[in-house]
Amino acid sequence: MSIDIQSKPTETPSKDKKWVGSKLNRLEDKRLIRGKGNYMxxxxxxxxxxxxxxxxxxxxxxxxxxxxxxxxxxxxxxxxxxxxxxxxxxxxxxxxxxxxxxxxxxxxxxxxxxxxxxxxxxxxxxxxxxxxxxxxxxxxxxxxSATVNIEEAISEEAPLLHEEEGTNVAIQRNTKFGNVDEAFEEADTVVKERVVFNRFTCMPLExxxxxxxxxxxxxxxxxxxxxxxxxxxxxxxxxxxxxxxxxxxxxxxxxxGGGFGxxxxxxxxxxxxxxxxxxxxxxxxxxxxxxxxxxxSSSGTDRVTYMEMAAKKDGTITGVRYKIMDSVGAYIRPPEPGTIFRPYGNYSGPYKFRNVELDLTAVMTNKVPTGPNRGYSCGQLYHALERTVDKLAHTLNIDPVDLRRKNILEPSQFPYTTPTGGYYDVGDYPAVLNKLLKSADYKQLLKKQEEMRKQGRHVGIGISLAVDPAASNMGYMDVGTPKDHSNKERPKSGSSEAATITIDYGGGITVTLNTAPQGQGHETVAAQIVADQFGCSPYDILVTTGSDTGTRAWTIASGAYSSRFSGTAANAILMACEGLIVKMKKVASHLMECSTENLDVIDGKVVHKEDAQLSMSLKKLAGIIHWNPTILPDEISNGLTHTSYFSLDSVKPVDENGRVNSSGLYSFAVDLALVEIDKKTFELNILKYYMAHDIGKSLNPQIVEGQLYGGMLHGLANTLYEEMVYDKNGQILTGTLMDYTCPTSAESIDLEIDHLETPSTLTPLGARGTGEVATMTVPAALTNAVNDALKPYNVVINDLPITPSKLFSILKEAEK
Amino acid sequence: MQENTHTMNITVNGVNYEKEVPVRKLLSDFLREDLGLTGTHVGCEHGVCGACTLFVNGEAIRSCLMFAIQADGADVTTIEGLERNGELHPMQESFSECHGLQCGFCTPGMMMAAIDFLKHNPNPTEQEVKEGMSGNICRCTGYKGIVDSVLKAAPLISKLETKSKVF
CATH class of the missing domain: 3.90.1170.50 (Aldehyde oxidase/xanthine dehydrogenase, a/b hammerhead)
Structure with missing residues (x-):
């Protein structure tokens, strides 16, 4: 059997089809499947x-x-x-x-x-x-004496980690947007909920x-x-x-070998x-x-959230109060306390309400310092928000889907500026929701659930919505800057990335990035973008990734985090191509004695628009530029290297009202789960799991699907399996993979995935983020589904992970 | 303190080596450091994650749980030995085609475990693959691409001529 994966793309672009958007098999795989990777x-x-x-x-x-x-x-x-x-x-x-x-x-x-x-x-x-x-x-x-519990660590009796500070509270900010107090005073209904999010770690294999x-x-x-x-x-x-x-x-x-934050x-x-x-x-x-x-090393924060939600009796949400307390561990380690600020612009999620109070606290405890963990603080956010939306639905006796439909942003509201400063460029959230409901056949699912309940089965349906922030604004931390050092001195903003492309004397194209990927397929997507621009095969393009701050073009935002490649570096690559094409057209126009406006780049050639016979291959042009530059006019510089920087212009510094667009791009997602609690083992069986997204333009659907599955498993680990457990002395009890139990293929689930592609208006390629979105929706959807299953027993579980032993205790208690 | 060593003879991917090795050196470290075969990855050093899985005398083992000298006289196959005469093993091809890898760190061990699994169950159902592959941890793929890869490779491996099979 002769196998050459290089010549076997899953899809081959035709004349009107581009490499971008195709399910091209990954270029990275060639070395990785042979054990020829280049790891630390x-x-x-x-x-x-x-x-x-x-x-x-x-x-x-x-x-x-x-x-x-x-x-x-x-x-x-x-x-x-x-x-x-x-x-x-x-x-x-x-x-x-x-x-x-x-x-x-x-x-x-x-x-x-x-x-x-x-x-x-x-x-x-x-x-x-x-x-x-x-x-x-x-x-x-x-x-x-140690302190490990968030709410205890805040108390005056708690042992102090850093005596010189006189408190374990590293930072606390309370800010109101809109007329929060009025909204709560005038509300027909106010629901309150306390939710607890577990501390779990990224656990990359490397x-x-x-x-x-x-x-x-x-x-x-x-x-x-x-x-x-x-x-x-x-x-x-x-x-x-x-x-x-x-x-x-x-x-x-x-x-x-994996990162996840x-x-x-x-x-x-x-x-x-x-x-x-x-x-x-x-x-x-x-x-x-x-x-x-x-x-x-690090983990995500454990968090206690006290939620309050004000609403009219028809289900219109009028205001939300978040009281968030994060345990950031023994030290504040940058980018912490980003955990409380990262979703600043999307604290109102996909909803219309304009009155928001943020009471945000980062508390130090005798645990390992925290940091980003896939979805950085958004799993926590939407777990709290979506649990409270469900509680409101339950209180008002409105179907949870109908309640959400009533409150989500309408397409006509875009571009939409959130009460906290987020800028959502474009979207049709109801269409995404409808797509999911159609795939899931929601009404039929409710009937099915009813039948199963009659058979005595503990079956629940849960839905969750999330606006997924990508490409973090370098300036969002300024909302936390202590008052005594004014952030006006040096405001920060932007979310930028660089790309360099060189065409050598033989016409070979090399893309050099500083994006430091951990499996996201940057080499493949970069090659797809370049192949489209030059009309060549992506397999002929060499892409260098990793990072080297000493020799490569980079920015203070450079790297692979906050799902930023597709919205930043991808566009820088496109711009670098355009820069080179401009130069090659100039050379060709000189050699072909015509105007650059009459030239196109097609199939690896610069071609005269009116006479296709009149053309020069890029290889030939590159050869002339490198080997024979003296025949070119003085205004054409030597060499064929172009570096471009792309920055999202919408991510500005914190404004005078304390609002900030904390991320450059926002995707939208809806998840729906059908679950059953096993009556004998109290395990949670996920019978069906549906997802629908609008992530903008999908640059490589195969990679997108892989990211959604990976994010889902991370959310599953978070919700059902993993927790870093400490005793009261701060002794960690989960120090090996025998105690810290990660989901395996036996616990994996299948997804039904729908997409709606509304290209972003903020980037030339139109893509948004994908890699973290499922971690934001899965904990909330599963917790809502479990609580729906528990509804006949009038009990609630709001603390993660939802383990069989917790379900056993709660159901045994309810049966009494 | 003088390090105790032992001179051992080992065949790895068809090449015979005679090496003096500290008796306490792990097989995984020996392969990576002494033979330069860095395709075998070490993910946990306590036998749980499966990233270091390889074949010793035709049996899949975790090389982080074995001393190198325990493989004295053995025939070892690592990830670097799957490609024969310039031809990829069907498992390698399937992993790429089904997006069975992202970061690639668990991949060598995952493919070795998959080849071993199919040796015992050449025609598995999807559920059997999920159960059979549950000894290896992947953190990137959600296992979807891996399960698809194993299912795709199964008939291709069955069709291989015996001499082309790894085992």
Missing amino acids: EDLKPLPNIHHAAILRSPHGHARIKKIDYTKAIDIPGVRSVLVGDDIRDWVKPFPVVADNPGKYFPMAIDKVRYVGEPVAVVIAENQYVAEDALDLINVEYEAL TYGVIGHWDSSNHAANIWCNFQGPFSMHAVMAKALGVVPNKLRIMVPSDV IKITIYPYSCLITLASRKAGVPVKWIEDRRENLIG
């Missing part, structure tokens, strides 16, 4: 690389009295040991937007505040020896990996790591390490390993093991 652990960029092992705190909260590593350093092969005392003069705390953040360094100094916090780093000739030495380091601790090299001759840091940035974290790192930005070079390999927060370890290199005088490599990953 595979790199050997420098000679004499030593290996690090990290000694971590066994306490949730303790004072470090003494560290003795004399025995460890005596082991043959051990080169050095780094402890907190070493770094005092070498680093500054990571800069943070918060009122009372405490000081966060790459390792513990004087005190440990969570189990897993780095206390010492051994640098040795290999990993095995480094780990041997850890056992010989003696640390004397004075254990302190853990963190870093090679740090401190260049003492230049006071510079060269760091290889499987980062999702550079992003603005580059600035955070440079500040902490005390280097000027151009002396911090961060390189990310082309292949990163956690690899944004690798940077404290990138700094730590670079400090280890500074101490040891050699390049140092560290590959995190799974236990370290589960206890000491």
Whole structure:
């Protein structure tokens, strides 16, 4: 059997069909299926690389009295040991937007505040020896009381994590938009709900990996790591390490084994390993093991939300009050406290209500510091909002679908500015909802549910809606800037990305990106875009991804997070193509002695519009530009490289009223689930799951479907299976994959997916975000479905994860 | 402390090696560091995620749970050994065609586990694939593409001539 996947695209574009929008098989796969990927652990960029092992705190909260590593350093092969005392003069705390953040360094100094916090780093000739030495380091601790529960940590009696701050509340903001108090006073009905969102982690299959090299001759840091940035974290790192930005070079390999947000927060370890290199005088490599990953890297926040919703008796929602409390763990680590601000522009979701109160609090607890986790704070948001919408429907005895239909934005309201400053460019939300209801045959489904209930089965239907923000505004954190340092000094905005394209002397096209993907298929989509512009095959295009801040074009927003590639980098690629085409037309017009306006690029050739016989291949033109530039007029520069930057103009700084369009693009999604609680095992069986989306233009439907399935599984993990459990001392009980149970193929479900494509008006390609949307709808849809199943028993479950043991307890209690 | 070593003989993807190896070195580390076969990925180091799955004497094993010297004298096949004479194994082709991978980190172990599963159940139902592949974790695909890939590969592998089969 002869197999050449290169020549077998699933769909081949014809004359009027483009590569963009086709289900092209991925270019990345060619190396990945052969085991020829280029991941962090595979790199050997420098000679004499030593290996690090990290000694971590066994306490949730303790004072470090003494560290003795004399025995460890005596082991043959051990080169050095780094402890907190070493770094005092070498680093500054990571800069943070918060009122009372405490000081966060790459390792513990004087005190440990969570189990897993780095206390010492051994640098040795290999990993095995480094780990041997850890056992010989003696640390004397004075254990302190810990606080792990959000609402307890706020109380005055709670032990303080950072005594100098006098509180565990890192930041708290209360802002009202519209006439909230009036809306609640005049409401016919007010419903209240308390919902609890679990702390769970991204758990990419590849853990963190870093090679740090401190260049003492230049006071510079060269760091290889499987980062999702550079992003603005580059600035955070440079500040902490005390280097000027151009002396911090961060390189990310082309292949990163999953991220989902956690690899944004690798940077404290990138700094730590670079400090280890500074101490040891050699390049140092560290590959995190799974236990370290589960206890000491990062997780999403656990959150308690108190919701209040005001409505008229016909079901019109008139106002919402959010009281949100997030446990951000032992330190505020940028981009935190983004967890409470990231959805600023879409706190009203897909609904029309204009009166919103946001009471947002980030609380420090003796748990691992948090960070983005696929959907960054939007799973939490819509879980709370959609549970409350369901409660309102239940209270008013209105069908949950009808209630939503009454309150969602109408197509005529677009472009729509939300009460909190979000800008939704275009959409037809009712059409998406209708599409889903048609696919699900909602009325029939209700009848089916009724029949099953009569048979004594615990069956429920749940719906959830979400507006999915993508391409985060670099300025949204300014809503949290403490009043005493006015953000007017240096307002921030934008969500931009760069792309560089070079055509070589043989006509070969190379695209260089700095987008640091972790499996999203950037190489494939980039090749599709370029192939359409030049009329060539995507398989002939070379795309370089990963990141290198030292040699490539990038922006402070660069990286793969907040579902931003399709709305930012994709457009930069298109613009870079256009830049090159302009130049090639100029050259062709000179050589062909005609006006550039008479020229087109078709099938890899510059062709005269009126005489197709008059043409020059791009290869020939490239050859002339490189080999024979002196025949060209002076105004045509040498070389065939073009770099373009694309920025979403709609993401402005925070306005004078405290509103901000926190993201550049907003997709819309509706999910509907039919579930059954097994009467014997109390497991939740998902009988049917429907999704409908408007993500704008789909650049590669195969990749889009993969993202939706992946997001769904993440939501499923969140809702039913995963939780990082801590005891009252801050001891983590879920430190291995035997205790932290991830869903496998046996737990996977099938989806019925519908799409409506309304291209974004803000970008030339018209795409929005896709990768996170399912994580925003799944927790809410499943929780609503479970509660619908529990409705005959008059009990409610609002805390995730919804485990069989919780369902057993609640149903047994109800039966009494 | 002197590292105890052992001289071992091992055949990997048809190539014979004689190497002196620390007795405590894991098979996964040996393959990656000593032989440069970095296609075998290590995801958890405690035998749960399945990313390091490969074949030792025709049996699928987790190479993070085995010392290298336990494979002394053995015939090992890693992901790099699936392609024969420039031809991809049907499992590799199916994974690409069915979008069975995104980040690609679990993929080598996933494909090895899938080949082993089909060896025991050459004509499975979708439900059997879901159960049979549940020893390997993927965090990207939601398993949809993986299940489709295994179902697509099954008849292709059955049709392979015995000499072209990996096992």
